[in-house]
Amino acid sequence: MHFLWSAILLGLGPWLQEPTAQEAPRNVGRFSLSVDPDSLDPLKSTNTVNQVIQRQIFEGLAEPDPLARPFQVQALLAQSWEVSADGKQWTFEIREDASFYDPYEQPLWPDRRRPVYAEDVVYSWLRLMDKRSASSASFVLEDLIEGLDEFRQRTGRNEKEAQQAWKEAMAGGLPGLQVLGPRKLKVRLKRPSSDFLFRLASPYCVVYPREAVETEGRRLSDQPIGSGPFILVHWITKYQAILRQTPGWRGQVCPFDPERSLPHLQEVQFTFVPEGSTRVQMFRSGALDRLPPNGANYNSLVRDGKPVPELAEKGVRLLRQDPSGTSLLMINMDDPVLGHVPGDDVGNAKRRLLRKALALSFPYRRWHEVLRQGVLASSSRGLLPPGVPEADPNQDFGFRRPTRQQGVAEAKRLLTEAGYPQGKGLPALVLELQGTANIHKTMGDLIAHGWQEAGFKVQVQSNRYSEYLEKIGKGEAQCFTRGWYLDWPDSSVMLEMFYGPNASGGGINASRFLHPEYDRLFAEFRSMPHGPKRNQLAHRMQEILFQEVPAFSIDHPIGYQLVQPWLRNVAIHPYDFFVCKYFRIQQP
Structure with a gap:
């Protein structure tokens, strides 16, 4: 807290300046969080603040479609999938152009990247279900995939049994989790599940490389490595996290403008600001691109369901999300x-x-x-x-x-x-x-x-x-x-x-x-x-x-978001609420 206030007083004077849309920085998204994350390891993804930053870095086989209503999912790491007539067997093909990128010193791979394989999916899901991991997100796959609960029980008995369970699962798979080829995965469910794809599109089933966990000196908690459109380049606890566009990322068609490719932003800045009044001041000065008008600050920002005249005159928009x-x-x-x-x-x-x-x-x-x-x-x-x-x-x-x-x-x-x-x-x-x-x-x-x-x-x-x-x-x-x-x-x-x-x-x-x-x-x-x-x-x-x-x-x-006039492609989604790859800064 003291460090943050020092930063405000000494280094962030522009927060107090009156901006115009033309003053918005090019290709940089600027957002705030009331607290900083405690871990960027996907095992800690039930923490909403952790989720926000993890969502920019990691990917799963699928993701929520940002525009479809009623809600649907779309392919992400998966190129395609097939499901059997009884709804129990799913076969996934992983994209050939999907790869992990390591931005840190002494990278894990000579050219900093390697392809995403079906084995990475298996490893990530097994780690999620390992009882020793103590992940609060294990519920997402419990009692769902054949053999996975038995694996989980074995990891909780003793260290020797856990290691043997891992060895067997990675070598030959589980009854319901089989690698059929470098990029082909078969999943067998205990029962048909109408929400299976939604579960895979949740923040809990993301995929990451085994090397990022097991290499000495590496920790996913503060050195996350994913296949997503952004990488973490800077994180000062209680102050700020900065992400930049992943070099050579494969791209994705923009659902808001199919002629453009994602991501639009070159950089994303998350500043950790505990005081709501300070966040409001930053938004009013143009130092934040969007802001939830919550708590005691609501009436100073919104009147009769619209932005107050001072903000409306600048083109600020108010978006609403129904309760979820x-x-x-x-x-x-x-x-x-x-x-x-x-x-x-x-x-x-x-x-x-x-x-x-x-x-x-x-x-x-x-x-x-x-x-x-x-x-x-x-x-x-x-x-x-x-x-x-x-x-x-x-x-x-x-x-x-x-x-x-x-x-x-x-x-x-x-x-x-x-x-x-x-x-x-x-x-x-x-x-x-x-x-x-x-x-x-x-x-x-x-x-x-x-x-x-x-x-x-x-x-x-x-x-x-x-x-x-x-x-x-x-x-x-x-x-x-x-x-x-x-x-x-x-x-x-x-x-x-x-x-x-x-x-x-x-x-x-x-x-x-x-x-x-x-x-x-x-x-x-x-x-x-x-x-x-x-x-x-x-x-x-x-x-x-x-x-x-x-x-x-x-x-x-009920969720509300105030959005600056220059921030485009913002659609509030109740199950995928902060996806920076869609955001675009409107250039003057």
């Missing part, structure tokens, strides 16, 4: 004060009442007014965002009451029923924040005040984002907010967040919720095509979450 995610308050179910203690039926009933009291006394209205400016989210009636097939608008799985007074009164009653009238005898709860900026402090104070009205004592703990993630991964966070977004248009992405097997090893089940019926229903749900039966299963799973309260939904964020 849910904001939640998560509760650690391993916590002895609020969670589930095996064998303690009486105590568990009381702790369930406490969790419901927290949900009832949450300050939903103030949250919407202060943090969402009344427009940046839609009210939540449950876990699933509107628009997915299983989200039933006639069912309410939320805890928000018609009036604040009703919610607080119910919460007080439950506190008394649990044996803690007016909170007496109950230890102070700890709310972990995911940042240290003013917006995070405002969020913490708002939640704490709401809970205190019901009788809870609350300690608000600020964290750096990396500390926040570490506490969640280790099960040390008692209460915390979390945003979870669909990675592709399927409810399983949301419901999987509470699936028992995802609770271990830093998995996506951050509440560490374990419920046999829920797990059974989800296992059936994810292999079922859309229809009434699937809707029934989703309904029952939401009922369980509503009854047990390992988390409760707050709202469904």
